[in-house]
Amino acid sequence: MTEKSEDFALRRRAIVKAILAERGGMLVIGGLGSAAWDITDAGDSPLNFPLWGAMGGTVAIALGLAVAQPGRRVLALSGDGDLLMGVGSLATAAVQAPRNLAIVALDNERYGETGMQETATASGVDLTGIARACGFPLAATIRDEAQFAAALPQILDAPGPCFFTIKVRAEKLPLVLPPKDGTELKQRFRRALLGTA
Amino acid sequence: MGQASAWPDDIFRVFRQADIRQVAYVPDAGHTRLINLCRDDNAIRAIGLTTEEEGVALLAGAWLGGQRGALLMQSSGVGNCINMLSLITQCRFPLLSLVTMRGQWGEFNPWQVPMGQNSGEQLRLAGTLVYPVDEASRIGETVEQAARLAFEGGISVAVLIAQRVIGSKTFGKSEQ
Numbered sequence: 001m002t003e004k005s006e007d008f009a010l011r012r013r014a015i016v017k018a019i020l021a022e023r024g025g026m027l028v029i030g031g032l033g034s035a036a037w038d039i040t041d042a043g044d045s046p047l048n049f050p051l052w053g054a055m056g057g058t059v060a061i062a063l064g065l066a067v068a069q070p071g072r073r074v075l076a077l078s079g080d081g082d083l084l085m086g087v088g089s090l091a092t093a094a095v096q097a098p099r100n101l102a103i104v105a106l107d108n109e110r111y112g113e114t115g116m117q118e119t120a121t122a123s124g125v126d127l128t129g130i131a132r133a134c135g136f137p138l139a140a141t142i143r144d145e146a147q148f149a150a151a152l153p154q155i156l157d158a159p160g161p162c163f164f165t166i167k168v169r170a171e172k173l174p175l176v177l178p179p180k181d182g183t184e185l186k187q188r189f190r191r192a193l194l195g196t197a
Numbered sequence: 198m199g200q201a202s203a204w205p206d207d208i209f210r211v212f213r214q215a216d217i218r219q220v221a222y223v224p225d226a227g228h229t230r231l232i233n234l235c236r237d238d239n240a241i242r243a244i245g246l247t248t249e250e251e252g253v254a255l256l257a258g259a260w261l262g263g264q265r266g267a268l269l270m271q272s273s274g275v276g277n278c279i280n281m282l283s284l285i286t287q288c289r290f291p292l293l294s295l296v297t298m299r300g301q302w303g304e305f306n307p308w309q310v311p312m313g314q315n316s317g318e319q320l321r322l323a324g325t326l327v328y329p330v331d332e333a334s335r336i337g338e339t340v341e342q343a344a345r346l347a348f349e350g351g352i353s354v355a356v357l358i359a360q361r362v363i364g365s366k367t368f369g370k371s372e373q
Contacts, residue, residue, distance in 0.1 A: 029258070049261060054284040057254030061284075064255035067219060067242055068262025088247030089254075096244060182288030186261065194263045 005109040005122065005170040009144050012106050012168040016077065017042045018148070019104070022156050024073070027065055027193065031058035031078025033113040034173070035106055039077060041176035046192035049185055050178040056086030059093055059103060066098040066160075069193070073100050073156065080107040080121045087130060093161055094134035101160040103131070108170040116170060131163035138162035204362065205230035207337025208295065212241065215344040217293075218264040219244060221252035225271035227297030227363040232269065249274035250281040257290045265348055268294045272357075273309060275316035279323050285353045286324040292353040293344050294325070302360040313360070320355050331359035 016038040020028070028048045030039040035058075036050035051058060062076035083090075083105050093101065109122035121127060131139040138158055142148050142165065151164055179185055187197035208231055212220070220235040221244045222228060236243040246252045249270045256266040270278075275296060285292045299306070300313020317327045326346065330339045336358060343354040 027262075051284075053287065054254060054257075054281060057250070057257075057281055057284060060251040060254035061258035061261070063244075064219060064221075064258025064260075064264075064266070065262040066258075067244070068259045068264035086251070086254075089251050091247050092244065092251055092255075096242075182284070186288040186290065189261050190263070193261070 005167070008108070008167050008169040010142070010148065010166060010168050011171070012038055012108065013041055013173060015106070015148065015166055015168060018152065019075070019077075019155055022152070023075075026073040026075055026156070027069065028075045028077060029058050029062045029065065030178075031076070031082040033079060033082070034108075035078045035082070036178060037173070037176050038106065040178040044178055046188040048178065049189050052180060052182070055082055056089070058082050059086055059089040062101060062103070063089070063093045063096060063098065066101040067096065070098065070100055073102065074098075075155070076101070076103045078103075078105060079112065080105055080109060080119045080127060081111045083127055084120055084125070090131050090134045090136075090163070094131070094136050097135075097161055099159045099161075101162075102155050102158070103161070103163045104155060105163070105165045106168050107165050108168050110170045112170070112172075116172070126165075128163065128165040136161050136163045139164075141165040141167065143167045204333045204336040204358075205234065208340050209234040211337055211341045211344060212267060213238075215341070215348065216265055217267050217344075218242060219256065219259045219266035220269065221246055221255050221266060222269035223249050223252070223271070223274050225269070225297045227271065227358065228269045228295070249277040253278050253281040253285060253292065256292055257284055257288065260290050265291070266293070267344075268292065270294065270296055272296055272298045272300060272316040273312045275319055276312055279319060282323040282325065282353060289351040290353075291347040291351050292325070293340075293347045294353070294355040295340065296355055296357045297363055298357055298360045300360070304360065317357055325353040325355050327355050327357060329357040329359065331361050333362045336362070
């Protein structure tokens with residue numbers, strides 16, 4: 001891989017906006033850092049659960065939610081750094097195989113919150129390959145608009161568990177912050193989903 | 198609750214009464230019977246983990262979705278949970294953990310001793326209430342009260358099941 005992620009075509013904020021514009025009743029876990037800001041930039045929702053910590057836990061949270069709510073689409077939307085820290089959870093999720101779970105890795109090949117240091121994906125580690133080897137029946141890497149347009153309906157509705165690496169440009173973007181109080185985030189999510197906190 | 202040898206069955210009854218629906222675990226020999234009971238029950242989803250911190254995160258997600266869960270591990274797994282417990286305390290998620298202790302009583306493997314001797318303190322420092330229990334006949338009632346405190350109080354509670362209860366004879370050299 002010779003192309004630097006600063007030159008990747010796809011931009012994370014536009015990608016996330018396009019996914020969430022079609023969300024319907026989808027439940028969304030946003031991984032620590034940029035992914036949490038991205039889902040907030042697309043429009044904060046009580047059915048978003050953005051993470052201010054818990055690095056490596058995004059997929060596992062989404063898995064527990066997907067098992068508890070089999071009738072709802074659940075989307076784990078996170079960065080490459082977060083997914084690499086919790087890479088074992090891809091094995092756990094693949095074994096449980098909830099049909100309502102989709103995972104999107106916004107892969108800019110950088111640790112975006114700490115100075116844009118390279119992650120392992122910058123050296124060729126392939127998250128889609130890991131997911132496929134774990135047994136995800138659908139796993140794909142998306143690098144351009146045409147591939148994204150084809151994948152969008154799958155992200156929203158394909159039988160899961162499905163996994164998408166979306167290679168996105170490494171760029172510093174304005175912070176768009178969700179509520180910081182974890183209790184508030186939990187209670188608003190449960191009220192919106194269950195009618196009780 | 199029942200006789201000394203039946204404590205895994207006592208815990209399982211508490212799970213059913215408390216409407217525990219997801220049981221996440223990294224296996225321990227001491228939890229073998231309980232794990233099997235959960236795996237054989239259609240009302241409970243038994244979820245094997247690659248590391249214990251996944252279970253902490255998974256059960257937060259279960260609660261977001263309206264289900265109660267429990268996390269099973271041995272004492273060496275406690276250290277793997279510490280950072281993820283910030284998710285539990287910051288959001289006041291309930292968490293019920295059942296820890297079978299190693300490194301305490303008739304242990305043949307000294308590498309189990311550091312976590313076995315310190316996991317209670319480490320859990321307390323991470324904001325978890327800790328209930329050690331070293332009598333088999335009291336395990337069921339202890340788990341029952343821990344579950345009530347966790348799910349009605351939005352608190353992380355761990356029951357530490359002493360190695361003396363599990364029995365050192367279980368730990369032959371062929372088992373880890």
